[in-house]
Amino acid sequence: MKKRVIIWTSVLTSVLTASTTVLGYVFTNKLMYMKKKEDDFILNREITSKRLDEVWFNEVNKTEKWIESKNGYSLKAIFVEPLETKNYVIICHGVTENKINSLRFVRMFERLGFNSVVYDHRRHGDSGGKTTSFGFYEKIDLQAVVEAVRARVGEDAVLGIHGESMGAATTLLYAGSIKDDANFYISDCAFSNFEEQVYNIMRQTTPLRSSLAIRFASLFLKMRDGYTFNLVSPIEVVDKIEKPILFIHSLQDDFILPKMTEALYEKKIGPKTLKLFDIGAHAKSFNENSEEYEQVVADFLLENKLLNK
Structure with a gap:
């Protein structure tokens, strides 16, 4: 027995x-190995929705660049430079997307006086890297992009970092655990934990x-x-970020809940702004509220003396 x-x-x-x-x-x-959207699907979606103007993109001054990451692979970036300025914004896309999805923010930042840099996260678009790590390895990649922008433009450039979803978490993890060296950050629908x-x-x-x-x-x-x-927990490092942060989320987001952004905002010490849009699913705040979104960004930059208007 x-x-x-x-x-x-x-x-x-x-x-x-x-x-x-x-x-x-x-x-x-x-x-x-989260399933990514096909590159052609993203391109056609952005063109069809009129968030990407093909004529403008074909004619705008831009430079494609490979950036070497300390993680051991290359990142594909595009420096979009319609303006004679040292104001730059690095735009970090969300999981399953690519740098083409980031271009919808470029025209907004152009109107606000900034050139932009869009790039593919590891394992997305044209960049190398075998896995998605939701910010753990991506924050090291972002460091390489920041260094490339500083090398191109100069240490005196006014530099911002805008991230959406995983890109927002990556932005906060970079600033809070590697180097708080940008002039401002915009965190759109980041997870906190x-x-x-x-x-x-x-x-x-x-x-x-x-x-x-x-x-x-x-x-x-x-x-x-x-x-x-x-x-991979932005809530653990956000209080170490001294530079201004604009936190954005949509109340209708049921993938990453808006309470996560509210928690990040509460823990942030120093200059900060919170905007919760009534309309918009996950990572759709800009798509559904583009004019108000731009005004919120402009007000944030003005408040922190980063916009000459």
Whole structure:
């Protein structure tokens, strides 16, 4: 009898271990290799929606540039320079998108007196990199882009960083844990805590509901990609950012909840602005409120003496 119990206990343990391993592998695969939108789809979507003017883009002064990341691969960037100015904004796109999606912000910043730099995050568009890390490795890539802009324009340039979704989290992680060297930051619909965000995604896409599953997934992520969920947490570093931050979110966002941006805003010390739009799904604040969005950005820049108007 005792021998039978031992056998069944061993079998049960083996089944649970195997099941946990499979679930951990499958779930971390969904994160590391999240399905991206096709480049042609993004381009056609932006043109059809009239957020990208092909004639303007073909004629505007621009330079394509490869930037080497300390992570060991190249990042594809476009310096869009319609103006004779040392005012520049780096624009960081969200997960599954690419640099073409960032171009919709370029005309806004041009009207506000800034040239722009758009680039592909790792594993997106034309850039290298095997996995998506939601800001952990991306913040190091952003450092390379910042250094490339400073090298091109000069240390006296007025530099801003605008990020949307994962790009916003990357922006905050960069400024809070690597170098707070931009003049301002715009965080549009960032998550505050990646573990909490992953738990929300898990509940939406899997039958799992236990926080234990999150801990297992974090462990698997550490083994497979070198980091854990708690290392991708803008809320832990936002209070270290001294430069002005404009926090933006839409109240209708049900993918990354607006309470995350509110929490980031509350923890930020020093100059900060919060704007919550009534209309717009995730990463759609600009699409649905473009004129008001631009005015909010202009007011933020004026308030912080970064706009000569």
